[in-house]
Each structure stands twice: as C-alpha cells, then as structure tokens.
Amino acid sequence: MLHYQNLRQLIFRFDPEVAHSVVEFVCALAPKIPALLPFLSKKFCFNDPLLSQEIDGMRFYNPVGLAAGFDKNATMVETLCALGFSHLELGALTPLAQSGNEKPRLWRHTNEESIQNAMGFNNDGANAVSMRLDKCYPFVLPLGINIGKNKLTSQENAIEDYIALAKTFSQNSDYLSVNISSPNTPNLRDLQNEAFIKELFSALCEIYKKPIYLKISPDLSIDSALNLVECAMDFGAKGIIATNTTLDYSLVANPKEKGGISGKVLAPKSREMLKQIALTLKAKKRKATLISVGGIADAKEAYLRIRLGAxxxxxxxxxxxxxxxxxxxxxxxxxxxxxxxGFNHISEAVGVDL
Incomplete structure (x- = not known):
C-alpha cells in the first residue's frame, strides 16, 4: 500500500481517463512478459477455504470481485485475475460499438475517495469482445457480462439489444448483469419499471441458461426497488447486484453536473439498499444471490455487507x-x-445481522 501511494501521486497528475488507458495498456501487455503473472499472483492472491463458495453453479475462491466499468472490453482479464479477484464483471457492453459521451467524462473526488463518471457505455461492441473472450473461455474465474442498450436504440426497441447480447455471450460467459440503472445513457433508467422487467427477463431466460442478475440504482425509492427485485425474480432472475452509481451530487464537495458518483461516499446508500432488499427477501422466504457494490474500500465494509446478506x-x-x-x-x-x-465459513456470516 505504501509503495502505491507514491505511485498514485504520479498517476493522479494525469487526466483520469488517460490514466485508465495507461493502466489498460499495461494490463494488456503483462501476460506477454514471462513469469510476470505468476509473480503477481503470488503477491496479490489470497486463497483460503474459509472464503470459498459455490454460488449458482459457479465457484468463487473468495467473495471479492471486480465491478463492471473497469474492464469494459475484456482486455485485462488475465492480469486482473492475478490481482486476486474471485470474479470479473466485464462491460458494460452494447450490441454495436460506441464511443460514449463527450470528454471530459471522468473525474476524481480525491478527498472523498470517490469517482464521478459520465462515460456513456463506451465499448468495442459485442462481437469484438465476444471474439476476445472465445480465446480464453472457459476461464479460471467466473466471467460476468454487464449488458446495456446502445444510445441510439429507442426505448421501444431496447429489449432487442438485451436479447442480442444474451445470444452473443451465451457460450463464453458465466453470468449476465442486466444494466438498466446507469445514469449515463439517456432515459435508460426509465426502463426500471415492472412491465419492462417482466418482458425482459422472460425473454432473456429463454436464451441464456446461466444465472442472470439485475443491477439496480441506489436512487430508487426502497418501495420501487423492492417491487423491481420481486418482479425480476418472478421472471427468472437469480439475484440482484446492488447498486450502480448515484446522481446524488450532495455527497461530494465539488460535483460535476453530469454523471454518476461511485466510491466511498456511496457506501451508506448502497448498504441501506442491500439491507432493505435482504430483509424483504428473508421475510418472504425467497432465496436470491445478493452481490453488493458501491463504496466498499476495506474488509470492515465488505464484512458489513456480508452480514447484511451479500x-x-x-x-x-x-x-x-x-x-x-x-x-x-x-x-x-x-x-x-x-x-x-467464531464463523467456520463465510457462508455462516451471510445475513446474520438481518
């Protein structure tokens, strides 16, 4: 950690998106350097039977995965595996390649250890990424695909984009994360309604036979979120990823006027959303996989989420x-x-604070 803090000073001199591109280049190059990935694995991977779980037919050797948005195009998969993640969520991906929103579109809130992004689903497109995954799948870790609609796809035709993505990645991924909660594609959050969820999950479950999760916004009212959760599960969702980024700009001192905020300031909102979902599912005796994301920066916060049902x-x-x-x-x-x-296994701690 100490060494990284010195390096961070240099990295933070760069524009955030430029810095990310440099990191992506290095991560894509790393597998070509002999013995580098085994060295990284030895340094950064932590393997203990206490933390290993089988969930929805997938094996996770620890509970900590990479959230969507970091490796949008599956260019860093091998290197990220060597950094100790138990699973990688790639994307968000859209059927057609798109450049995303105008730059600048990524900002650091350093004092708050938070990020604001208005990227807009920039990605290489489903076919290009699928061909990339074909070369490494099946992979040693579960690979999830976060799927969204193209910016120019109308609301009426949105479902076609999700169906196309499910078909494209049916043979080279382990789960789908349905993204209708990003704030950076115009009107996307309007799809967070029960009628669309019902139609979408009914269609996706016909095509994609592995787990499908719904990723929800932290800005929904609890009642709206719970209704969507139940609806998604009624029509085939295996679980919920809570939460995406927030549009609550009061959380940081100097917000930009666009984009969603992630990082430490999101923790209370994300934690509360998880808790309410977990409590409701427990009360109704409904089994679902809960994946918590948003503001998790240390073991203390991760442990809180696990005890709340993640x-x-x-x-x-x-x-x-x-x-x-x-x-x-x-x-x-x-x-x-x-x-x-006094827990003998991580599964014993899941939901104990409910």
Whole structure:
C-alpha cells in the first residue's frame, strides 16, 4: 500500500481517463512478459477455504470481485485475475460499438475517495469482445457480462439489444448483469419499471441458461426497488447486484453536473439498499444471490455487507485510491473478522445481522 501511494501521486497528475488507458495498456501487455503473472499472483492472491463458495453453479475462491466499468472490453482479464479477484464483471457492453459521451467524462473526488463518471457505455461492441473472450473461455474465474442498450436504440426497441447480447455471450460467459440503472445513457433508467422487467427477463431466460442478475440504482425509492427485485425474480432472475452509481451530487464537495458518483461516499446508500432488499427477501422466504457494490474500500465494509446478506461484493473505485493490493487486504482481513466472530465459513456470516 505504501509503495502505491507514491505511485498514485504520479498517476493522479494525469487526466483520469488517460490514466485508465495507461493502466489498460499495461494490463494488456503483462501476460506477454514471462513469469510476470505468476509473480503477481503470488503477491496479490489470497486463497483460503474459509472464503470459498459455490454460488449458482459457479465457484468463487473468495467473495471479492471486480465491478463492471473497469474492464469494459475484456482486455485485462488475465492480469486482473492475478490481482486476486474471485470474479470479473466485464462491460458494460452494447450490441454495436460506441464511443460514449463527450470528454471530459471522468473525474476524481480525491478527498472523498470517490469517482464521478459520465462515460456513456463506451465499448468495442459485442462481437469484438465476444471474439476476445472465445480465446480464453472457459476461464479460471467466473466471467460476468454487464449488458446495456446502445444510445441510439429507442426505448421501444431496447429489449432487442438485451436479447442480442444474451445470444452473443451465451457460450463464453458465466453470468449476465442486466444494466438498466446507469445514469449515463439517456432515459435508460426509465426502463426500471415492472412491465419492462417482466418482458425482459422472460425473454432473456429463454436464451441464456446461466444465472442472470439485475443491477439496480441506489436512487430508487426502497418501495420501487423492492417491487423491481420481486418482479425480476418472478421472471427468472437469480439475484440482484446492488447498486450502480448515484446522481446524488450532495455527497461530494465539488460535483460535476453530469454523471454518476461511485466510491466511498456511496457506501451508506448502497448498504441501506442491500439491507432493505435482504430483509424483504428473508421475510418472504425467497432465496436470491445478493452481490453488493458501491463504496466498499476495506474488509470492515465488505464484512458489513456480508452480514447484511451479500454473498459476494465487488470493488472498483477503491482500487484507484488504494492500489492493486486492495483485494488481498480485504480477503486477509475478512478471514480475521470471520475467525474472531467464531464463523467456520463465510457462508455462516451471510445475513446474520438481518
């Protein structure tokens, strides 16, 4: 961590998107350097049976995954695996390649350890990424695909984009994350309604026979969120990813006027949404996989989410502020928390605070 803080000063001199592109280049290059990935794996991977779980037919050797948005185009898969993640959520991907919104569209809120992005689903398109995945799938870790609609696709035809993506990735991914909650594609959040969810999940489950999760916004009212959760599950969703970024600009001192905020300031909103969903599902005796994302920067927060019902957690922004040892630190300290509280396995801690 200490060494990264020195490097971070240099990285933060660059525009955030330029810095990310440099990181992507290095990560894409790393597998070509002999012995580098085994070295990284030895340094950053933490493997303990206490943390290993089988969920929805997938094996996760620890609970910490990478959230969508970091590796949009599956160019960093091997290197990210060597940094200790248990699963990688790639994308968001759209059927057609698109350049995203105008730059600048990515900002750091350094004092708050948070990020604001208005990227707009910039990606290489489903076919290009699918061909990339064909070369490495099946992979040693579960690979999820976060799917969204193209900016120019009308609301009426939105479902066709999601169906096309499910078909494209049916043979080279382990789960789908349905993204109708990004604030950076015009009107996308309007699709967060029960009629669309019903139609969408009914169609997707016909095509895609592996787990499908719904990723929801932290800005929904709790009642609206719970209705969407139940509707998605009624029509085939295996679980919920809570949450996406927020449009609550009061959380940071100097917000931009566009884009969603992620990072430490999102933690209370994301945690509360998880808690309410978990409580409702427990009360109705409904089984669902809950994946918590938003503001998780250390083992303490990850452990809170697990005790509130999350089987898995995902990180993104915290890695920018804390560096590549983040995942190992979370998993190592999580093991300590679990043993301190008398748990023999992580699954025993899931939901105990409900």
């Amino acid at each position: 089987s898995l957690v995902q990180v993104f922004s915290a890695m920018i502020f804390k560096g590549p040892s983040l995942v190992k630190c979370i998993n190592r300290d999580l093991k300590d928390h679990l043993e301190r509280d």
